Ligand code: KG4
């Protein structure tokens with residue numbers, strides 16, 4: 001519901017900023033710059049952030065304003081967690097809005113190797129949670145918990161690899177398969193076991209993401225695989241990639257849980273690197289809902 005999301009952003013933004021400043025024990029005078037997400041995402045929500053950042057910069061007479069790509073922020077969460085981590089590496093960015101496999105060749109230099117052709121990974125987790133009923137939002141962590149006590153082999157959901165060698169993802173077929181399974185159970189009067197469905201669904205997502213991440217790292221000739229985004233918090237994914245990375249001699253990095261899901265620290269970190277590279281936004285800065293990775297804004 002983009003309008004509701006946008007309205008909630010308007011209602012909450014001042015409170016969130018106040019809480020963040022209070023939690024950090026800082027005042028506006030301590031701030032050197034303001035970094036703000038200007039894309040990709042829902043335009044209404046992005047505009048609230050961009051307008052607020054511009055208003056703050058103007059009111060505090062405190063440029064520079066540094067526009068940040070949200071996905072770059074997710075990658076940067078790893079630089080906060082692992083200060084010694086350096087490119088090149090392959091990054092699997094899986095969140096509620098995005099599923100990308102990216103070759104990070106240098107700081108700020110990206111090659112997108114694959115992306116989802118339909119739903120994002122987190123979206124699939126959330127939709128399946130809704131189908132299972134009563135799990136609330138976000139559904140990812142609930143499915144993750146249920147999967148721990150379920151049987152991943154209970155239902156043989158499809159593994160969607162697409163064409164041979166493709167590093168793209170597709171999750172909508174899997175989502176439909178879960179729905180079909182539940183409908184069939186109802187028709188045949190069979191018991192619906194949420195924990196088994198959750199475990200079997202997660203096993204399918206995790207297997208495909210793990211294998212594609214390993215394939216991407218081999219293809220790029222890097223020795224590091226990095227996870228980012230809300231779904232990087234998934235225990236099944238972390239465990240599976242830990243095993244496969246070890247087997248294939250890759251080093252694996254993933255941020256702590258609070259840095260996986262959306263947070264301001266990662267945007268601040270990305271903004272810092274952009275700032276050092278001379279990226280600046282002015283009062284004409286606008287939201288860019290379909291912002292591409294690695295594209296920097298025209299000076300405004
Ligand atoms: O990165 P994020 O906080 O926001 C976006 O940029 O979208 O990701 C949120 C997504 C939600 O879809 C949520 O269900 C999913 O990440 N998520 C998880 C887990 N924790 C959060 N998915 C699977 N397992 C988890 N443990």
Ligand code: ZN
Pocket residue numbers: 070074095096229230261262
């Ligand atoms: Zn995010």
